[in-house]
Amino acid sequence: MKNKIIKEKLKKNQKLLALWAADCAEHVLLYFEKEYPNDDRPRKAIEACREWAHTEMFKMADVRKAALSAHAAAREVKENNADATCFAARAAGQAMATAHVPQHAFGAAYYALKVVEAANSANAKVKIIKELNWQSQRLPKNLRQEWQDWQYQHLPKHLLLLMKKSKISKT
Secondary structure (H helix, E strand, C coil): CHHHHHHHHHHHCHHHHHHHHHHHHHHHCHHHHHHCCCCCHHHHHHHHHHHHHHHCCCCHHHHHHHHHHHHHHHHHHHCCCCHHHHHHHHHHHHHHHCCCCCCHHHHHHHHHHHHHHHHCCCCHHHHHHHHHHHHHHHCCHHHHHHHHHHHHHHCCHHHHHHHHHHCCCCC
16 A cells, blocks of 8 residues: 555656656766767757656657667667766666656666766765765655655665765755
8 A cells, every 4th residue: 555655656746756867867977978978868868858847748659769778878888897887878768767657766866876886986985975965955855755765675785874874864
């Protein structure tokens, strides 16, 4: 019963989640664009996500195409062992996929965290905490508990420990 209520709440707030996911993905997109300035697939996915959130003028085939295109870019750069770059493209794909399933917004935020971790190995903890706080501050307050619940179910233990130590706020 609780899961059904949460899914309904997320569905009701799907546009807000999509915009937040687009913000999270765009926040780390520079890691992709710096390495692949001529590949605009992740950027186009983020733009399409925002357009969908404002207009809902997309067919599901268009949503899927934009999301899968960003994920294809991620697969291609992964072959070059470019983790941060790959994760940035994945964040964009997950943001666009929020138009299909609201929970994909949390995937976009998670991939953004993975970008920060992969790109900042020397001071990853500080950067991850900063990114988590940035994300939390931008998520509407009425959805922060669902984000925190998702984190506890999906994030690796080392990230959960960072969250506890830093006392990242829900409010």
